[in-house]
Every structure is written in C-alpha cells, then in structure tokens.
Amino acid sequence: MNKSAKKKTDDRMEKIVSLCKRRGYVYPSSEIYGGLNSCWDYGPLGAELKRNIKTFWWETMTNRRDDIEGLDSSILMSPKVWEASGHIENFTDPMIDCKVCKGRYRADQLEHARCMKKPSKTPLQCDGEFTEARNFNLMFKTFMGPLEDESAVIHLRPETAQGIYVNFLNVKNSSRQKIPFGIAQIGKAFRNEITPGNFIFRTREFEQMEMQFFVHPDEDQKWFEYWMEQRMNYYLELGLDKDKLRWHEHGPDDLAHYAKAAYDIEFLFPFGWQELEGVHNRTDFDLSRHMEHSGKDMRYFDERFTEKFLPYIIETSAGCDRTLLTVLVNGYDEVEIKGDTRVFLRLSPKIAPIKAAILPLVKKDGMPEVADKLYRELRGKFKVFYDHAGAIGRRYARMDEAGTPYCITVDGQTLEDQTVTVRDRDTMENPRMALDKVGEFLAEKVG
Numbered sequence: 001m002n003k004s005a006k007k008k009t010d011d012r013m014e015k016i017v018s019l020c021k022r023r024g025y026v027y028p029s030s031e032i033y034g035g036l037n038s039c040w041d042y043g044p045l046g047a048e049l050k051r052n053i054k055t056f057w058w059e060t061m062t063n064r065r066d067d068i069e070g071l072d073s074s075i076l077m078s079p080k081v082w083e084a085s086g087h088i089e090n091f092t093d094p095m096i097d098c099k100v101c102k103g104r105y106r107a108d109q110l111e112h113a114r115c116m117k118k119p120s121k122t123p124l125q126c127d128g129e130f131t132e133a134r135n136f137n138l139m140f141k142t143f144m145g146p147l148e149d150e151s152a153v154i155h156l157r158p159e160t161a162q163g164i165y166v167n168f169l170n171v172k173n174s175s176r177q178k179i180p181f182g183i184a185q186i187g188k189a190f191r192n193e194i195t196p197g198n199f200i201f202r203t204r205e206f207e208q209m210e211m212q213f214f215v216h217p218d219e220d221q222k223w224f225e226y227w228m229e230q231r232m233n234y235y236l237e238l239g240l241d242k243d244k245l246r247w248h249e250h251g252p253d254d255l256a257h258y259a260k261a262a263y264d265i266e267f268l269f270p271f272g273w274q275e276l277e278g279v280h281n282r283t284d285f286d287l288s289r290h291m292e293h294s295g296k297d298m299r300y301f302d303e304r305f306t307e308k309f310l311p312y313i314i315e316t317s318a319g320c321d322r323t324l325l326t327v328l329v330n331g332y333d334e335v336e337i338k339g340d341t342r343v344f345l346r347l348s349p350k351i352a353p354i355k356a357a358i359l360p361l362v363k364k365d366g367m368p369e370v371a372d373k374l375y376r377e378l379r380g381k382f383k384v385f386y387d388h389a390g391a392i393g394r395r396y397a398r399m400d401e402a403g404t405p406y407c408i409t410v411d412g413q414t415l416e417d418q419t420v421t422v423r424d425r426d427t428m429e430n431p432r433m434a435l436d437k438v439g440e441f442l443a444e445k446v447g
C-alpha cells in the first residue's frame, strides 16, 4: 500500500471514530479516567443500532424459521466445559516481545502489526530483537467465591457456542425438535487478545451471534453449503455492498482445533479484507468431547434412523460489534454539496437507530403542534425523533450524519391539505404524502 492510500484509509477510520463520538454511537470506555485500552461504550444511537442488528439476526435465524430454537446460557460455566472443549489446551496465540521497542505482538500477525517506536513500519521492518514465541491462553480468568486459589479458578467464556452444546439434550427434549435443527444465541464473549485494535473490530469484550445446526453426519456437506449461502444473503439483506464481501477458505494451517472445514465471510474494511463471520463444520468434535468428559450420552435417535449417532454441527458465528463497525464503514459517505463536504451514514432503514425525524419547517404558524401530534402518534411504533432547532437544512444534515433514512417535514401546505414532505436520505427525493399515510409508509420501509 502506498503512503497516500494508507493515509486515506487511516483518515476514513478516524472520521468514523469521530462521528461515532459526536453523534453518540460509540465512546471510549471510562473516558473521564483516560479510557481503558480496547474497551468501548455504546451511546444512545449505538445502543439502538446494536439492538437492531441483534433483532435482525434473531428474527432471521429463529423467528422466520421453525427449525431453530433460541437460548440464553450463562457466561460463567463449569471449568470442565473448557477442558472438554479443548480451550484450556488449544485456545492460545503465539506471543513475542520486542526487546528494542518493548512492543508485544502476535507472532503469526507481525506483517499486520505496527512497531511501537516507528508506527509507519511493521515490527518485521525495524531492527527489532524478538524473544522466543510463547503460547498465551486467551481466556480471562477469575475466581468463583471468596477463596482465590486454584480450585476457585473460573473462566469468562471465549465463545457462546459451548453454552449451546452443553444444552443440546435440554433443548432437544423440551422443544421436541428433530434433526436437522439448530440452536441460536446472542451473548457476550471475552478474549484476552494480545493485540486488540481497529476501534471495535477486535476487542477483549464483545458480543457474538452464534447458531449451531445439528445434522446427520452424512448430510454435513449439504448443510454446510446451505448455511454458507444463507449467511451471505443475510449480509446482502442487511444492506452491505456485494463487492465488499467475499469468502475466505481456511487452509489446513489456520483451521481451528475443532473444525473440519471453515470459510469466513470477509468484508473490505479501510484496513483491508478482514473476517466478519465464520461458517464452520465442527463435526461431532464438541458433542463427543462433552459426552466423554461429562459421561452423559449425547447421541441422537429418532424412528427414522436405525441406530443412535452423534450429530455433526454446522456453526455460523458472527460478531455483533464487528457487524456494527461493518455497517458504519459500509454506510459512511462524503458528498460535496455547494463547496461543503457533507457526511451521510447510509444505514439500511431496517437497522437505522432513528427511523424518521419529524420536523416542523418553522417554529410558528401551528406547524410545531401538527409535527408534535404526528411524532406522538408514531412514537412507540417506531424510533422517531422530533427536532425544531435550527434551519431546516442543518436539521437534515444532522439526520443524514446520524444515519436517519427519512425526514418528515410539516410545512405551510400541511395546514391546508394535510400532507407532509418525506425526504429520502439516499435519493434526496422529497415527495408529498398524506399525513395519515406516514405510519404505513414507515412500516413498509423499516419492517
């Protein structure tokens, strides 16, 4: 990457971080104390956007189908879970230190890291002197109960998936689902990443949206391909640009310890192509390990089969925070208008935090009263925002930058014929519509 291209990508991330702070999407955690490395807080618009992303995922993966059940398992789990799952032994990254700049890096990602002393170079390009690589387990440890000894050590889950596996029998029995079926859950996961960074792309505390689909071993490839297609379609439906999405196949060297096959959906971030979601064929690895370690029979049987078997698992695993960053990057747009650079956040109406702004053209002549009445009618059905402060152009601009897809303006004509203008953020068209049709219009657009 040449210098000017690099500068441009950095600018874009910087601008997005700054917009997030300004508009209330994302703030540095504990900011008044100087922040905490790689920890972030979601502000009013960020919390709403995150909730909308989770709802969209949940509806796609559970409510729109009848073969997937939801689950919400606990973050703290029996220490035996992590022995069985292989995380105690294998969930490690190779870590090295540079004796010259005192930087700490992932040994397998040096080409993507920045030298602590000379950030324009990677650690490989400076005259660093590295220690031997040593394996570092990424799970956060804490203690359960008042005694801080080895027997009280407990881990924060590094993936939500294990909560699903240990509940496989419970969910199967209570829901009476038959294979093939899935279990979905959204929840926090924690990883003591050696090199977190790129804003909310890689953090130590994050949320995952994971689904585990249990299938007959003879049908694993069919369902693997099915879920690859479904998941790519999901991102297109979420409004991501097709040309910024691609598949990346894991080779034998980067396959996780549990996987027979794995493909990542990658997105083109300003810092390059990076993983957004993984689709994995986990075989019967997890259920067989839990069967072995717990002594519980995890095998499946129903009358369609001649013998009991351990289902194979096809997993779809997405990061919620990473999806949020992706939609911000995908939607960020700058347009020159009359010599000014205007920022537009082109979020899909489905997930935009505010669906519509209700604006009286001026603060007089009865317009605020009509606008306020409309706002009150829509509030509760949609997240709408009432704003009468400042010139209409500035109010539109604030909403464009906040990602609001529609601005509904009450003007002089409204008082005569009960119509309003409905401005579309992306087409800039501003047709008139009957006041009593606005609710229907929004339901159709944001549903």
Ligand code: GAP
Binding pocket: 158, 159, 160, 161, 191, 193, 200, 201, 202, 203, 204, 205, 206, 208, 210, 275, 276, 277, 278, 315, 317, 318, 319, 320, 321, 322, 323
């Ligand atoms: N259960 C499988 C699993 O956890 P993964 O590839 O390690 O697989 C899945 O993680 C997804 O979780 C990633 O594609 C990414 O979106 C998100 N993710 C993983 N580590 C993350 C981190 N440190 N910060 C933010 N998101 C992360």
